[in-house]
Amino acid sequence: MSSTPSIEVRVQSTRWEAEGIVSLELVRTDGAMLPAFAAGAHIDMELPNGISRSYSLMNDPTETHRYVVAVNRDPASRGGSKFIHDALRCGDRLQISAPGNNFPLEESAGHTVLFAGGIGVTPLLCMARRLQALGRSWEIWYSARTRSVAACIDALMALDAAAGGNRVHLNFDQAPGGRMLDLEALVGACAPDTHVYCCGPLPMLAAFEKACAARDQATVHVEYFSSATPVAAEGGYTVVLSRSGRSIEVTPGKTILDAMLDSDIDVPYSCMEGVCGTCELRVIEGLPDHRDLVLSKEERAANKSLMVCCSGSLTPRLVLDW
Ligand code: FES
CATH class of the missing domain: 2.40.30.10 (Translation factors)
Incomplete structure (x- = not known):
């Protein structure tokens, strides 16, 4: 960074x-x-x-x-x-x-349902705290392998008590008799204007996105901690940095970020797999090959920015605002 x-x-x-x-x-x-x-x-x-x-x-x-x-x-x-x-x-x-936010909370929603898997509970606990402070209607479905590996239960139960109960639903899928959360059914039971959020392991996020496919996507919010999508390392194009006018060849095997760092160009980055949004740069010209999990479908289609740690170029020349 x-x-x-x-x-x-x-x-x-x-x-x-x-x-x-x-x-x-x-x-x-x-x-x-x-x-x-x-x-x-x-x-x-x-x-x-x-x-x-x-x-x-x-x-x-x-x-x-x-x-x-x-x-x-x-x-x-x-x-x-x-x-x-x-x-x-x-x-x-x-x-x-300083804090960044790729997973903002819609604070005006009439009802909010949070789906947490494992350590993915952390941003959702923060959201539950905020919704409770605002006096909003909320609930959380929190799944972990077993109770012993589930963090934040005490904090959630305190919020549950403050809210009058029945807001926190715990699920331990590897406990005796346990099973995976049925996201299809749970999301299906949410009213169309309920805002739904999910943060957890990749299979859970995939199941959540599938369950949300027919919903208004403005009500669907997802945060990834890691990515299964391979980074774009095909290379074979030139990146032009508009502020300095420098041209950098991105060769096969390299990402744009690799090429920039190899050229001693200082650029912010963190996760290096397209999930945190730290390395987002504005696109001035050219067509990115998006591989990140930060931009929405609409933002990808607009091609106004890309994550240089993982995304590449579909055009021989890509001009970036840097
Ligand atoms: S460094 Fe995290 S998205 Fe690029």
């Missing part, structure tokens, strides 16, 4: 949330307030080992004295979650970005 505004924070506290999940409370090292954020927002964290990762903010969005994120230890970790679990300690300093 080399060019994004950087804020220095300290790990104020860590908390065991569930098996394999810890949360981090981050405060500014200079004692000042952090930028305000809205439900659904995330930050990019630059870890002391040089790796940058995006994490959803899960605390109350009225809080600006701290950010709280939860991190699931990913067995296939390339150094992000493993480092946080094994090496990051209270008092350590980190650089973070």
Whole structure:
């Protein structure tokens, strides 16, 4: 995240949330307030080992004295979650970005249904907090393998109690007698003007999107943590950076981001798989080959921007606003 505004924070506290999940409370090292954020927002964290990762903010969005994120230890970790679990300690300093938000909450909806899978509960907990504070009607379906690996249950149950109960529905699919959430049926039971949100593992998101296919897409909101879509690394085109006039050849095997970094061009990035939106650049000319999970269908069709970490070009020349 080399060019994004950087804020220095300290790990104020860590908390065991569930098996394999810890949360981090981050405060500014200079004692000042952090930028305000809205439900659904995330930050990019630059870890002391040089790796940058995006994490959803899960605390109350009225809080600006701290950010709280939860991190699931990913067995296939390339150094992000493993480092946080094994090496990051209270008092350590980190650089973070200001919050971004690819998963905004429609606060005026008459009713909102949140579908969470595993660690995907974090942005949805933040949304539930916001909806409850606004006095809106909401409910959450939260699925995890077992209760022992499900984070945030206490916080959700406290919200449930404050709301009068029956807002939080827990599902443990690998517990004895457990089964996967029937998203087809649950989404099918939602009124057409209910706003539905999903964050969780890829198979759950795929099932959710299938279940939502016939809905008005303005009521459907999805956030991905990772992508199964291969990045565009076919190469064979030129990227022109309009501000400097520099031309960069993107050769086979490289993404646009690779080519820019190889040319010592500083550009913000984080996830490198098209899910966080940090590397979005405006397209001035040419046709992108979109591979991200951030832009909506309409935004993709408009071709006004692309994520350079994963998307390529369908035209021999692509002019970007950078
Ligand atoms: S770096 Fe996350 S979308 Fe490109």
